[in-house]
Amino acid sequence: MQGTLVFATTEGGALARNALEVLAGGKRLKALLGEPVGAALLGTDLAAHVPLLFAYGADHVYRAEHPLLERYQGDAHAIALHQVCQRAQPNVILLPGDSTGRELGPRLAHRLKAGFVADFIDFDLDPASGRLRFTRQTYGGKALSVVVPNVGPVVATVKVRALDPAAKEEGRSGEETMVDVALDASQLKTRLLERVQEEVTGVKLDDAKIVVSGGRGLRGPEGFKVLEELAQVLKGAVGASRAATDAGWVPPSWQVGQTGKSVSPELYLAFGISGATQHVAGMSGAKHIVAVNTDPEAPIYKVAQLGVVADWKAVATKLIEQCRELTR
């Protein structure tokens, strides 16, 4: 095969939203280059996902089933995905820019002697050379860079929430290849002991339509209780800046930004967050941004559409009351 191979991850027994975003990237490449989209499916009990992958735009599914692939384990997945690539021979390999793809992507690139592009937000063909070029954020979101592969193939991760998920087309079908991966436990240098999932009450931050975020301006973990109440009233999720997660006020999984999550809600409410570019890198995809900060010069007002210069707590508390009334 030529063309693109997308790494299709699953989550809770379904194709992950991040995988659908990566598939959207594959479909765009197909439109640009006219080459087919393959999907690599790794794990156990995967048959049900195959027709879905066709419906979401895959022309060819490479399915690799192995007990060691049941959950993500770096070594096992790097070995298996490498073998799938050797079989499929793609020019471009796309992975999601999440904790899985960001680890697997560079490892795979190294094994394939491929170029690597991290977390692109866009791509096109250079009109002069006809070569593919990727745009990505750099310097913590302060600049954009254009990266061009010098060699083929190229492995790239797609920044989470940079592309809209692929749309489903009923009735599409494609070709399926089973790949027998040669893999045994003695090859694994690391072993997953346990996966500790945090309890989420209410909406997941990753998919929330409304995100209520807090930063250093909250001055302690208690402030987040107020934001949790607001999030509950709005049926949203709570996020945080790195200042708040590093202080241990809230778990690391709440962090929004370059090192944390990328979110693209309809509404993002930032309380006591200054608006450092590294934070903005994770939320600039929000449709509407509201900033509440005591400092009228805070950079957050450069990205917000609505601003309130005031104490966060007074605003949040009143907002809870108002929203309760409005939604009654």
Added chain:
Amino acid sequence: MPLNIIVCIKQIIDPEIPASQFKIDPSTKRQVQGSHSLVISVYDQNAIEVAIQLKERHGGKVTAISVGAATAVTALKSALSMGADEAVLVSDPAMVASDQQGIAHVLAKAIQKVGGGELILTGCVSGDWGDRAVPAFVAEELGIGCVSFVSRVEAKDGQVVLRRVVEDGYELIEAKTPVLASIISDETNTPRYPKLKDIMAAGKKTIPVWKAADLGLAPERIGAGAARVAIADVYVPVKESKCEMIEGDTPEEQAAKLAARLRELKLI
């Protein structure tokens, strides 16, 4: 069991300067330093902290390695003042135009030259380029295990248990040594402030500077010629912004207006 720990650190221009003071030199496609200070890339400081805490618990040695310009000596001295025992700078104009895979190759060679270690630590992402790729490339170069986005490390009898932060919680991963871990910040690894006497002592230490030839680097593995990706452009995007400020005599009044405005926009 004492641990030999190697920490890879990168010196960068302070990444937390305001966006308004950030400039790219269009000819070099790099950030203009201006009057901004050079620092150890933020998560590399957390990696040093993790290394020193492990040394305090288990004994052993911490070696800091940096690939960069001659100025990176000051970053390595800061690492020494925090508690690292040794430091090495790899600096050669031949490496300047390398891509991240080229830099990782150099780092791997330097790690081998200092004798390797049970644990290789890096930051999870650099504050300037930010590929999150160098750690995995180094592990692949060395043929060792790789665990990314680790906030805590526990060591016992030739094994380490790493806490890997993922989207919905964390994983506990057991690894045989040697293993590479890229470090993410949490409340247990806030970098310490060095004591004045340690800063003085670090100032007196000499830091060896190695060139490509000292590492026996093949010219075809470093520099622009070896790069698998090229940087065609780096620029600051122009963003127009218009923020509607919600005024009022009290925060409560502002909040009420905000709620009404959000309602009007059908957002709540």
